Amino acid sequence: MTVQTTTAKKDWMVEAAKRRGRSPLHDAFRQLLKNRVAVISGIFILILVFIALFVDNALFTFFTGGETKPLLAPYRYGTANFLYTDKPPLTRTEDGQLFLLGTDYLGRDLLSRVLYGTRISLTVAIVASLVSLGIGLVYGLISGYSSTRVDNIMMRIVDFLYGFPFLIFVILMQVFFKAQARRGDAAGIWQFFLDIDKAMGGMFFIFIAIGAINWLGMARIARGQTLSYKKKEFVEAARAIGATDRRIIFKHLLPNILGPCIVAETLAIPGYISLEAFLSFIGLGVNPPTPSWGLMISETYQALRTAPWEVMVPGIALTLTTLAFNMLGDGIRDAFDPRLRGE
């Protein structure tokens, strides 16, 4: 302790008071801030969030109405300039437009497209992890809290689904949704979902597909954690004073098992981002011209010999983003792991 204090006793009391107010989450967050790599990754991700929000003024026109215009991006993502196709970075047009990172095979500005692409990747990262966390947590909590018999059945179902080749189901689902969307004559709630999907440029069903795959692992973790906590004294105490099962699950168990689940979810985010890029790459992701990084790569990788920058720009963006999420995830895991803490 290098803090200057008047008396040793006071120092001890201050320290004790500080300790009492620290929840596990708060504690982990303080630990995380000490990790330089994680902090830098976090800042990078915050910048990406800022870009995703303000790449155009859709956030404002959503409320006020009117035409959307690019804010951070120099051009619209779909604007093609057929006089300037496949131009390398730092190309200037005759009327003074600058293509900082070059243009693609339709003469669209790569910088604008790559900036718009943050929207897709980040939305997938956030929504897919919320979907998988939501389903997995509730399923795992119920399974772990229920009687051994129910727990056994619920976990057998998870084991069963684990053996399924989800990749094939994702492909089948995506083809199904795409064909439905193309026909556009569905009825009722179906059409409502198809409209949502269309408005989101084909992202909605990717969320469903990714969420449907990934809750299984989360359910296992949540169940394991629930099992280890449900025999603890504080749960017993809560039951003794007459707390309902629902209250015990959500007020007492949930906050305690949240930490490991968040860690697992953060570590899964890069996988979601790559999965979206993969689906868009094989033509089952977002609808063109929505600029997903995976779609940008699939449109241009065959022109690698003549126009390598067209692949490199979205490729580097994709790699940096997954790298940042991985490093932040590692940092969060270390912060939650008390064995690594030097106290």
Place this chain on the structure above:
Amino acid sequence: MTKYIIRRLLWNIPVLFLIAATTFGLSRALPGGPFDFAGDRSLPESVRENLKRKYNLDAPIYVQFADYMMDLMRGDLGPSFRYRNQTVNDILKQTFPISFQLGILSLALGLLIGIPAGIIAALNHNQWLDYLSSFVAILGVSIPNIVLGPFLIWIFAVKLGWFPAAQWGVDYTELYFGFIPPMNSDFWSHAALPTITLGTALSASIARLTRASLLQVIREDYIRTARAKGLPERTVIIVHALKNSLIPVVTILGPLFAGVVTGTFVVEQIFGIPGLGRHFVQSVTNRDYPVVMGTALLYSVLLVLANLFVDIAYAWLDPRIRYD
């Protein structure tokens, strides 16, 4: 142990049956049919009807499914609707060995680089070698195949010209035992870039896991005991620590295997390798139902076998784990 393996295999039969039923139902639920187009032209209604009758597609779906399962029992996966002169068995026989070679090579690369790298990092904990390999590993985990593939082609095929940029240097007719290719320079030069593309992420995640788990194991009491006995450090690590630290690595080999299959699909597309990968997507978009079923079932069987192998490897690595 034998009993356990048999029980596991039996438990997988209903799983595989349900997978088959679900895939069958889902693929038939897709709008459109296999004979909507012949090349670019659409077929006349009467021709389509006749084709449907020929392949028994006008029968009720449960009858079709029952027929399919009966054929499957005899090992007949049916004809391809799109490649009319080929059966699904032919297609799998031609393409699967190539994907399998690519997958096995990358898995081997992943283990050969990943485990030593993890050990080196763990033994030099918090020194520069550890930081370097940890950084390379996290970079390797982060870079997606669809980025690494084009990047490697650009450097090593386009700029340096060391390796060919596409194709797989094997004629499927000259395989030994049906899947082992002749290991000549043609094979290796074609295999190098795709294998590195697919193997990088594998070796990176194996290295990270090996490091983390070895770090935990070296702090155990029995390692202290081994050192106290005066065993040389090499024996302590290789004989006592490594085997136990490999348990978590084996755990992820099952999921990693599924990832390899996903990866082969992308890598095959980028490198123009005539493997099974393209049929995964193409068969669905073509509504080529028998090929969809064939690829799905093959993949599921492989997944089941991989998970079984993982469980057996567990018991071998940790004698405390017993299945009865």
